[in-house]
Amino acid sequence: MSAPKVVKGDAPPNSIERAYGAQSTYNDADNSISYTTMAKFPPVKLLPNAERKRILVTGGAGFVGSHLVDRLMLLGHEVTVLDNFFTGSRTTVSHWVGHPNFEMVRHDVINPFLIEVDQIYHLACPASPPHYQYNAVKTIKTSFMGTLNMLGLAKRVKARFLITSTSEVYGDPEVHPQTEEYWGHVNPIGIRACYDEGKRVAETLTYGYQRQDGVDVRVARIFNTFGPRMNPYDGRVVSNFIIQALKGEDMTVYGDGSQTRSFQYVHDLVDGLILLMNGPETRPTNIGSSHEFTIKEFAEHVKEIVAKVQKEEGTYKKTAEIIYKDLPQDDPQRRRADTTRAEESLGWKSRWTVA
Numbered sequence: 001m002s003a004p005k006v007v008k009g010d011a012p013p014n015s016i017e018r019a020y021g022a023q024s025t026y027n028d029a030d031n032s033i034s035y036t037t038m039a040k041f042p043p044v045k046l047l048p049n050a051e052r053k054r055i056l057v058t059g060g061a062g063f064v065g066s067h068l069v070d071r072l073m074l075l076g077h078e079v080t081v082l083d084n085f086f087t088g089s090r091t092t093v094s095h096w097v098g099h100p101n102f103e104m105v106r107h108d109v110i111n112p113f114l115i116e117v118d119q120i121y122h123l124a125c126p127a128s129p130p131h132y133q134y135n136a137v138k139t140i141k142t143s144f145m146g147t148l149n150m151l152g153l154a155k156r157v158k159a160r161f162l163i164t165s166t167s168e169v170y171g172d173p174e175v176h177p178q179t180e181e182y183w184g185h186v187n188p189i190g191i192r193a194c195y196d197e198g199k200r201v202a203e204t205l206t207y208g209y210q211r212q213d214g215v216d217v218r219v220a221r222i223f224n225t226f227g228p229r230m231n232p233y234d235g236r237v238v239s240n241f242i243i244q245a246l247k248g249e250d251m252t253v254y255g256d257g258s259q260t261r262s263f264q265y266v267h268d269l270v271d272g273l274i275l276l277m278n279g280p281e282t283r284p285t286n287i288g289s290s291h292e293f294t295i296k297e298f299a300e301h302v303k304e305i306v307a308k309v310q311k312e313e314g315t316y317k318k319t320a321e322i323i324y325k326d327l328p329q330d331d332p333q334r335r336r337a338d339t340t341r342a343e344e345s346l347g348w349k350s351r352w353t354v355a
């Protein structure tokens, strides 16, 4: 924790005092008031009550969730994080613990949860293929029951509901790039089905609640995403390649590396999620990058960047070698987001590229 900073002068409004956990002391000697401010939190916007929203983020301690929580906190909202910490970690949001606008609850969304909120961002679900395949039944249970519970909550408290769906609803796509109109090509009994079909049924539930109960819903279809706080052992390609290259170990390309992906930076994704939640678009909306790499090209790219940085830093030992391993079953061959809808209806535009 940083050292307390003493600020002299006019008393800050109560809200600032609250926002910074300030402790005030009355100074008799010069008849002024001194404030001891615990400069412990990043400065958050002070929103008028009418604009400050109570927001629930399920999976808020995960990679994407924690960046979303940061942005919502900085914007001045009251944020409650629900997470069972299966793949998320307290450390991703620990910098907000103690802030009066922030709460964190250990809870598994397969069980109901009651809270008065204005908006629900429903992210909770393992997203890395090795993690979601680790306990397939639990993954599909999380997608189905978690979404059912959160939609029930949204209906009850009249909150707006946003679910983070995925590009995996398109399966191994026959349409390229993928538009939201495409219905997908998913193997319903394959090893990825627990996630793909889980998210597809979660979308079905979401639009069921919209049609039957008038719940105000938003559906984001997220494409491959990278950025700080990815778990180094998450098993997805970006973290695997970076860790392998940094250690000078073999970089494991699955298959012949001709399959493609497009990688977006997490801050672009968070822009899109917040725009979608607060805009009028209720149809599913892709959020992703339209810059497509083959996995082999991507491995070469990571390898070159890491070697260059290590040489500049003087930490270079040896350049990693690319090796080839079996392609996992049902691995999608081509994936690139068509983001026309996000651009036209949300005014979203990606601001970052891979390098």
Ligand SMILES: O=c1ccn([C@@H]2O[C@H](COP(=O)(O)OP(=O)(O)O[C@H]3OC[C@@H](O)[C@H](O)[C@H]3O)[C@@H](O)[C@H]2O)c(=O)[nH]1
Pocket (backbone or CB within 6 Å): 127, 128, 129, 166, 167, 168, 222, 223, 224, 225, 235, 236, 237, 238, 240, 241, 252, 253, 254, 255, 259, 261, 295, 327, 328, 331, 332
């Ligand atoms: O070490 C590795 C890891 C992965 N890969 C390959 O790299 C590609 C991307 O794999 P990832 O595991 O990162 O992610 P996938 O694209 O398969 O799935 C992801 O899709 C979008 C999101 O919803 C999810 O984060 C995740 O399911 C795949 O073709 C995979 O076979 C490697 O070649 N080597």
